[in-house]
Amino acid sequence: MIWQVIHIIDIVLWLLIACSTFYVVLFSLASLLKRHKAAQQQHSETSPYHFLVVYPAYNEDTVIRHSVATFLQQDYPKELFQLVVVSDHMSEETNNWLKEQPLTLLQPVFKKSSKGKALQYTIQQLGAKDQEWRIVILDADNVVEPDFLSRLNLLCQQGYRAIQCHRTAKNADNDIAALDGLSEEINNTLFRKAHNNIGLSSALIGSGMCFEYEWFAQHVDQLQTAVEDRELESLLLIENIYIHYAEDIYVMDEKVCSGDNFQRQRLRWMTGQVQSLISMLPHLPQAIIHGNVNYIDKTIQQALIPRSLLLVIIPFISLLILFISPIWSIKWWALLASLILSISIAIPSKLRNKSLWGKLISFPKLVWRMAANVFQINHKDTSFIHTSHSKTNNE
Known part of the structure; x- marks a missing residue:
């Protein structure tokens, strides 16, 4: 009798964990396919778009100057974009420097800060704009190439209403930063490139995002948590608005360099994943009835076990069952074996080198920190968890 119970538990556990694993397998294979071009309505005008570019900056004195100075080198016509910095808890010295730049400086005072609140405040202050406007959201540490807006404009002209650019690491100061950047590139492959390849919407990632301004202004007040990208994604998919992944438009992003920052960042993401799943489930029946595949897929994503935890859980259970x-x-x-092969496929070829293996020595410590976060998740907590940035990376 006891062996039957153990066998049933073994099978049930395998099926549950296999669901998360096979999702990775499916989309790693999809990443090898030729991209499916989603049908979009061609913009009827030949005139370029106007862009409102927003840097929400909470306590970001160490990075915001470099990001702004770099962005102001855009080759896009100056009269066709407005740069906005939302300065929240930044020093007077930083704010004085920003006031001297050709940008709009907003200085809200929040009792409880969040990126969503900064975006809501921006729309409240700047008001409505016509259909020729797009809003671009960047993190305070993000750096882009001079042709960033020019290339975005071409995609907007093709009719895309929501675009996620290719966010990639701008630093690899140590093993933690390198592994953080590697993880993001794997996510880019699985949740953005592979999805677009088979005609599904890309996932959003929090920055390097571009939206139709009018749509964004109508929906920004619905942002309530510290993971506004997941909320925006849900709102887009409810309306069946396709999210295009601009793989060749890069946004350089600073990766975390310390274990503490890594743990705080992952706690925010894991909490957001649970919150997103809870908020999306009520709409799932309607999505199924109407055949909204993108919404169904996104809901499934929120229920997946993180890859790094799978890489610990599966070997542990494998060894345990081996003795039984x-x-x-x-x-x-x-x-x-399927999981490891799939992750290997998802790693961009340029990152598959000998130095990668040396960095994996830090992987167990990072997984331990992620596992510790499981016991700290509070789906009712909407507090903003700030990830600090290193000054040395931006001098």
Whole structure:
């Protein structure tokens, strides 16, 4: 009797964990396909778009000057974009420097700060704009190329209402930063490139995002949590608005360099994943009835076990089952092999080098920090968890 119970538990656990693993397998294979071009309505005008570019900056004195100075080198006509910095808890010295730049400086005072509140305040202050405007959201540490807006404009002219650019690491100061950048590139492959390849919407990532201004202004007040990108994604998919992944438009992003920052960042993401799943589930029946595949897919994403935890859970259970029944363990080892192969496929070729293996020594410590976060998740907590940036990376 006891062996039957153990066997049932073994099978149930395998099925639950296999769902998250096979999702990775499916989209790693999809990343190898040729991109499916989604049908978009061609813009009827030949005139370029206007862009409102927003840098929400909470306590970002160490990075905001470099980001702004770099962005002001855009080759796009100056009269066709407005740069906005939302300065929240930044020093007087930084604000005085910003006032001297050709930009709009907003200085709200929030009792409880968040990126969503900064975006809401921006729209409240700047008001409505016509259909020829797009809003671009960047993090305070983000750096872009001079042709960033020019290339975005071409995509907007093709009719895309929501665009996610290719956010990539601008630093690899240590093993933690390198692994953080690697993780983001794997996400880019699985949740953005692979999805677009088969005609599904890309996932958003929090910065390097471009939206139709009118749509954004109508929906920004619905942002309530510290993971506004997941909320925006849900709102877009409810309306069946396709999210295009601009793989060749890069946004350089600073990666975390310390274990503490890594843990805080992942806690925010894991909490947001649970909050997003809870908020999306009520709309799932209607999505199924109407065949909204993108919304169904996004809901499934929120229920997945993080890859890094899978890489610990599966080997642990495989070894455990091996001692109980070597035959039963075969399916676990096969699952582990499938996961490792899929992740390997998702790693961009330029990152597959010998130095990668040396950095993996930090992986167990990072996974331990992620596992510790599981016990700190509070789906009712909407507090903003700030990730600090290093001054040395931006001098």
